[in-house]
Amino acid sequence: MNQNAAEIISDAARQGVKLWVEDGKLRFRTEHGRLPDELRAAIKANRSQIMDELEHGGSSSFQAHPEDAHQPFPLTDVQSAYLLGRRDSVSGGGVSCHAYFEIGARELEVADIQRAYETVVAAHDALRTRFDEAGFQQVLPVSQVEVPRIVEAHSDDESALLDLREQMSHMVHDASVPPLMGIGYSTHGSVRTVHVSIDFLVADWTGIMRILDDLFEVAHGRSLSQEPARITFRDYVLALQAEDDSEAREYWQGRLGDIALGVDVPMCSGEWEKRFTRLECTLDETEWDCFRKVAQSMEVSPSALLLALYAQVISFWSAQERNAITVTLFNRRPYHEDVPKLVGDFTSTGFAVLGSSESTLRELAHQAAGELMAIVEHSAYSGVKVIRDVVKQLDGETPSYPFVFTSAVADDRSSEFEHSWSIDYGITQTPQVGIDFQAATIGGALHVNWDVRAGVLAPGVPEAMFDAFRRALSDAASGAAPAGEPLAVALPAAQGAARAAHQAALDAAAEGRSWAPGLLQDAFLARAAEDPLAPAVSGPGAESATRGGLAAMARAAAASIAAAGVEPGSRVGVCAARGASQVACAYGALLAGCAYVPLSPTVPEARRARIAERAGLSALLCDGDAPWWGGAAIAAPRPGDDAPAGWEPPAQAAPGDPAYVIFTSGSTGEPKGVVVSHAAALNTVRDVCARFS
Template identity: 35%
Template sequence: MPAAKLLRELKSLGVELWPQDGQLKFRAPQGLLDSERLAQLRQHKQQILQLLQAGERPEVSADEDNRHEPFPLTDVQNAYLLGRQSSFGYGNVACHGYLELSWPSLDPQHVEQAWNRLIARHDMLRAVIASEGSQRVLADVAHYAVAVHDLRGLEGERQHQQVQQIRQAMEQKLYPTEQWPLFELRLSQGDTADTLHFSMDSLIADWASAQLLFNELEQLLDDPQRELPPLDIRFRDYLQAERSLLESSRYQRDRDYWLARVDALPPAPQLPKPLAGEQITPARFHRHSRHLDSRQWGALKKAASERGLTPSIVVLTAYAGVLQRWSQQPAFSLNLTLLNRLPLHPQVDQLVGDFTSVSLLHVIDPQGLDFTEQARQLGGQLFSDLEHRLFSGIQVMREIGRRRGREAASMPVVFTSAIGLAIEPAAGSLRQVGHGITQTPQVTLDCQVMDDRHGLHIHWDVRQGVFPEGLVDDMLQAFLDELQWLANDPAAWSVALQVPLPAWQQRERLAANATA
C-alpha cells in the first residue's frame, strides 16, 4: 500500500500521527493497530515522516484569482474587533497606533506620491473589515490626499497648540472598519523640521509592518523613481497557508498541551485600583516612557549573554518582578504579544498585515530564587510555550472563560518585546522618531520594549482611570532601577529580585510608625 494511501486510511480511522525529533509518533484507539498495520507503518516510516513534515510546513502560493475575495480574520483580529464593543471589560476602544516621524525637510507632493505607491503595493492598506468577521482587499481605491499643516512662522506656543490639535484628532481614533481607509497620514511643516503624523488601525498592520512601511516610504522619498522589489504573495495568501496548519497533527499536539494546563493558569496580576473604581469615559491611553542608554544596554546584554540568557528574557523577568511587588498574588498569568511571522515563504518579512499572536505566560512565585534562576525558569517556560504556539493565547483565554467565566479570562497586563527586531533605517537616514502611543481593547497596561543603536526604549501605554494616581510612575521607575542595577552590578544577578517601596511610600510608612 502506498504511504499516502496508508496515511489517509489511518487518519480516517482516528489514528493521530506526528513527527517528533526525527521519529514517527502515533496515538491510536486500543486494538486498532494490528500487526499488519504496524508492519506497514514500519515499512513506510520514512515516506510517512516526509508527508507529515511537508504538511507542517505549508508553502504560500499566490492566489491572484481570489485576491479580492473575503477571507477570515485571525484570532487576534477577531479579538480586536470584539473589543471595540462597550459590553466587554475595558472595551469600547480600537487597537490603534499613532507615531510621529520627522525629517529636516519634506516635499508634500513627494510624500503624497510615495504613500499612494505604497497603498497600491500593499494590499492591507486597501483592506476593509466586515463586522461579521471577515476582511477584504479593495481592488481600487481613490487617490489618497495627505493633509498639510503649514506651521512655519508661528510663535512657539501657537505652533505647539497646533501640533496638540493634530495629536488630539489622530492619536486615539476609532475607524469605521467597513470604510476605507483604516489609516490617516498628515504632514506638518515647521521652521526646523517637517513631521509625518501616522495613525493606523492595527487590524490591518502590526508594529513590524509599520516599520516596514516607514522604511519603504523613506526609500521612495529619497528617490521618487526607485522601483521596490515586486511582491509575489499577499497577506491573504499567507493566512490561507497558515490556516492549513490548523488541520495538522502539530496543531492537535499544541491544543492538547494548552488544554492540559488551562486549569493551572492563574489570573492576571491583581494590581491596585483607584478608590473611586471608575473608568474614564471615553477611554484614553497615556504613554509613560523611559530609556536605557546604549552603554547601559550594551552592559546588560553582555551580562545576560554570560549567563546564557537572552536580553528579552532578562527584561521580561525584571518586569514580572515589578508586577509581583505590587500584585496581591505573586503568581499570575502575563499576556505576551508575539510578532508571529511563520517562515512559510521567503517574502513573508516583506508583507504588511497583522501577524500578531498572543501567549499566556505562567509567572510563578519565585520563592527565594535569585534573579538569574528566575530568568532561566521563565525562559524555559516561555520556550516550551512557544513550541506550542499554533493553539493561540486567544483560544486559551476562550477556554478559561468557558471553564471559569469571562472575568477569569481577562488578561489586561501585557508585555510586548521587539528587542532585536528593529528594522533600522538606511545608513545616513535623517529620520527622527517622535511622539507615539498605542491603545488596545481589554488591555490596561502594555509594557513595550524595543532596542536600537541608541539603547533600550521602554514605553508603558496605560489606560487612564484604571490605576491609582502615581502608581504607574512608581512601577516604571522601579523597573528602570532594576534594569540599571543589572547593567551596573554583577551582584544583582545572584540575589532575589527585590523591588523597594517608592521613597514617598517609605517616608509615609516611617511617619506612620513614628506616630503609632
Template identity: 35%
Template sequence: SFLSDRLPGYAVPPTITALDRLPLTANGKIDRSALTALVSEAAESAVQEPPEGPAETVLAKIWADLLELPAVQRTDSFFALGGDSLLATRMIARLRAEGVADARLSLLFETPVLADFAATFTVGEAAAPAPVLVPDVEHRHDPFPPTEVQRAYWLGRAEHFTLGGVGCHFYTEFDGDIDLDRLETAWNLLIERHEMLRAVFDQDGLQRILPEVPRFAVAAVDSVEQLREQMSHQVLDVSSWPLFDARAARHDGGVRLGVSFDNIIVDALSMMVFFAELDQLYHDPETVLPPIEVSFRDYVLAQEPDPVVFETAKEYWAARLPELPPAPRLPLRVDPAMVDRPRFARREFRMPAGRWRTITDLARRHELTPATVLAAAFGEVLGRWSGQEALTLNLTLFDRREVHPDIHRVLGDFTSLLLAGYRPGTGWLDGARGLQEEVWRGLEHGEVSAVWVMRELARRSDSIEMTMPVVFTSTLGVAGDGAFGPSFAEQVWGVSQTPQVWLDSQVGEVEGDLLVRWDAVEELFAPGVLDAMFAAYEGLLEWLAEGDWSVAAPVGLPAGQARVRERVNGTSGPLPEGVLHGRFFEWARREPDRVAL
C-alpha cells in the same frame, strides 16, 4: 566533570581560567571589566571542536545560517551565540525539513550546547520540500476571515466590552524639514504596493482588499496641539478606508507629522517594513523595491494546522489551565468597567548601549534571551505592586511562518499571543529561568493561541469576559533600519492603545540603546502609582547590569514612600498632652458639621 555531576547544564561554565589572584580596582573591589576580558580571551583561545556525526553536522549548518556565522563548534551554546525564541522556532522548522521529526523546542532550553542538543534527536530521511505558498490572484479581492488576534481586536473595540470603544491603535509624531508632496507620493506608492493598506472590514468581521482606492492626502492641521488632540486617541472606522491616517502641522522648527495606524491591518514588524520602504521612496520615488508575489490573504487562508498537532496543543493547554497564575492584580483606583473611553499615556526611558550590552552579555552567559530578562524584570515589578507571588504575562509574538521567500515583506497583522506564568524564585535568576522554560514550552504548542486559552478560561469560570490585561511586547531581534521611523524625520512623541488592556510594556533597540515604553490607561491608577512602578523597573534593570543574579531582586518600597513612612512613624520629640482621641473630640466640638473622615 566535577561541576557537571553537581550542577544543571546551564550553570557549568564553558571555560575555566585559573588565576593567581582576582584582579582588583583601585579601591580594592573585584574588577569585573578585567574579569570579563579574561573570560573573552579564554573563549577565543579555546580549542575548536567541529561537529561530529550527521545530527551535529545538520544542526551546525542550520545554526550558522540562522545566526549568520561562518562556522559553529560542537561546544557552542545557542544562547551564547545570540539565539532567541524566534530563531529557535525557525530552527525546529528547518530540522523537520532535514528529516528530524523528534526535535523539541523545550529540549533546546534544557540542552543549549550544540552537541548536547543534537544528542536529543535523530536524523531520518529528509522530508519532501514544503510547498511554497501559491498566490491566488483570481480571488485576491474576495472577503477572507481574520486571524484570532484580528477578531479579538475587531470584537474588543465594541463599547459594551470593558475598556472597549477603542481600536488597537498606534500613533506617533515626527519632526523635521519634511517635504509633504514627496511624502504623499511615497505613501501612495506604498498603498499601491501593499494590499493591506487597502483593507476594510465588513459587519461580520471579514476583511477585504479593495482593488482601487482614491489618492491619499496628508491633511493640514493648524497646530501641534490640535494635531495631537485629533489623532492620538482617534478611533478609525474599520468598515471605511483608510485604516491609517497622516496629518501635518507647520511650526517654527519645521513640520510636525502625525501618523496613526489601526493595528488590525498591520503589526509592529509590518510598520517597520512600512517606514523603511517609505524612507526609500521619499528619497527616491523611482526606487524599484523587491516584488511581493503573495498576499496576507494567501497566508491566512493557507494556515491550516495539522489536526494531530492541534489536538496535542489543545491537550497541553487544557492541562495547563488549572495551574496558570492569575493576571496581575494591580492596585486600581477605579473599576475598569467604569471607564467610558480609555485614554492611554506613555512613559519611556533609554538605557545607553554600553549598559544594555552588559545585560545582554550576562543574559547569554546564563543561557537566557535578552527578551526573557526584560519580561522577568517586568513580572517582578508587577508582582510587588500586585501583592502576589505568581502572575501571568500576556506576551506578543511576531512569528511569520516561512512559507514563501517574500513573506517578510508582506504587510499584515501576523501577531500571535502567548500566556506565560512568572513565578519568583529564591534568586532572581530562578524566576527568569522558570519564565523562559514556560515560554518555550508554550511556543512548542503554539498552534493554540492565547485567545483560545482565554476563551477556555472564560468558559470554565462562567465569565462573559476573560482578559489578561497586562501585555509585554518585545521587538528585540526583529527591528530593522526603519523600526522607529524614517530617516528624514525624528520621532518625538507617540502612544498606543489596545482594547481591554491596562498596561502594555514595549521594549526594543534603537541605535544600540534599549528603549522601554509603557502605555497605560492613566485613569485606572491613583496618581503616582505608574510613575513609581516605572521607576522601579528602570532601577531593576540598572541593578541587573551590575551583575549578581543569584540573589533576590531588590524591588522594594519606592524611596519617596519610604521617606513618608519614616517621617510619619517617627517617635522622637515631646509627647503631646492628653490621649490620642482627645484632639478628635476637640475638633468635633469646634466644627461639628465638618466631615470627619
C-alpha cells in the same frame, strides 16, 4: 526574528546541527551534544514546514492564489479581538489597537508626503483592506480606495503640532473604510513634522515599520524598499487556519488553571479612560551591551531577562506572587520564502506565568526563558482562544490581564531597527490592556516604553512601578543586581511616606482604645462557659444554637480536623449554609489552631475550586457533597455534636497568626484573598463594640 524553514535549516547548519527526515520523523544530530534553546524552540514550532522543506523544497504545503486576491478571507484571532475591543460595551474596550508617530520631515513638503502616501496605499494590500465584525477581511482594488488628503496645521509655536497630536494620537479609524491610516503635516518655524496614525488591524510592528520605510523612501524620490511578495496575506491566513493546532491546544489546556490567576494589582473601580500616556527609559549602547552580556552569562536571551524584571516588579504590587502576563509574539510561519516580505498583522499571543520572592534573578530569568520558548513552540493555538477557554472553565468570569509584554530585541545586533527616519514622539493603545511593555533596539540602544491606559491602575501606581523597573533594569545592566539573589525593589519614597502618615492617623484614632492581644475565639468560649443556655445563633430558616451547644459543635469540628491529620497553622475551608453549623465550623477551625476560609455554597463550583486552590486549603468542612473539592470533605457538625470525651485542643495560634482568609468578589475576574490575623480581627470587633455600646 522571523525565519522561514529554509533559514532555520541553514541556521542549524551554522551551529553544527544537521536536520533530516527519517521514517516520517524529523531527526537531528549536533556536534555539541546539546541543541541550543532558541533553535530548539524554532524547530519545534515549525516542525512540519521544516520537514516539508527537507523533503520537497517547501513546495507541497503552501499554494498561492493571486486570482483570489480580492476575495474575502477570515480575520485572525487577534484581529477579531481588536475589532471586539473597539466596542464600548466590552470591559476595557472603547479604543482601537492603534499606533501614532511623529517623525521629523526635514526638507520634505506636503506634496512629497501625499505622493508617497498614495504610492504605499497602492503598493500594500494591507492598507486597502476593509475589516468586518462578521469575521472577515477583504483587500479592495486600488481603484476602489480613496486616499485622504493630508491634514495640515501651521503655527509659529508648537500649537499646530500639539493640535494634530490631540486630533490623531487616539484615532479610531472606520474599520470598513480603508486605508486605516491617516497622515498629518505640521510646521512651526523651520520644524516640519509628519504625523502618522495607523491601526494595528492593518499590520504588526514589523509591517508598520516597512510601511513607514516605504513612505519616506518614496517621499525622498527613491523606489520602494523591496520587491513585492509573490504571495498574499490572504494565502498566509488560509494556510494558518488549516494548520493542525491540536498539540498546542493540549498544552494550553494543561495551563488553564495557572493562567486563570490573572494579575491582582490595585485597580480603579470605575470605567477605563480612553487615553494612554507613555513612560520611557533607555539603555545607551554601552549599557545595552553590558545588559546583553549579563543575560548571556545567565544563559538566557535579553528578552527573557527583560521579562523576568518586568514580572518581578509586577509581583511587588500584586497581592499574589505569581501573575499571568500576556506576551505578544510576531510569529510568521515559514510557509513560503516570501512570507518575510508580507505586510499584515502576524501577531499572536501567549501567557507567561511568573514571579516568586524566593527565586534568584537567574532562576526567574530561566523561568521566563522557558515560558517564552513554550509560547513560541505552542503558538499554533492563540492566546485569544486560551482566554476563551479560561472564561468557559470559570463559568463566564474573566480574570484580569492588564499587563502585556512585547520585545523586539534579538540576541545579537543583526536585527536592530535601522531607518532613514526617526520617531520624535509615539504612543500606542490597545483595548483591554492597562500597561503595554514594549522593548526595541534602535541605533544601538535599548528603548523601553510602557504605554499606560488612564483609569486602570490606582493613581501613582504605574509611575511607581515604572520607576522600580527602571532602577531594576539599570542595576541588572551594571551588575548591581546579583544574579544569585532575589531581585530587590525598594518601596518608593512617596509611597513609604503615605503609609507612615496613614499609620500615624490610625494610631491617633485608636488612642485610648487598645486592648491586650488575644485570640478571636477566646471571648466566645468565655461567654459560653459563663452562660451556656443563652442563645448564640438564631434566624429564619437557619439552625439555632445556644452558646453551650455552639461551643460543643465547635469542639466536634476541631476534633474532626485534628483526626484528619491537619496540622495547626493550616488553612481549612468552610462551605456550609448560614446557620449554627456554619458558625461552628469557623470556631472549630480556630480551636484546631487553623485559619478558616469561608466558601459560599451559592457560587459556582468552579469558583469554589479556584478559591480553594489559591488559598492552599488542607481540609474542607462541608454540610453537603463537594465534588469540586477533589478529596474527602469533613462533615460539618450538627446540633448536639461534641468532641470525644477527654479530647483536648492542639497547640493554639498566636495573636499575630492568621484567623481567617477572606476572598473578595473578584470584580476584575479573579477572587482576591485577604489574610486577617487574630489580633486584627479581635481589635476590630472590640472597636466596633466600643463605638456602638
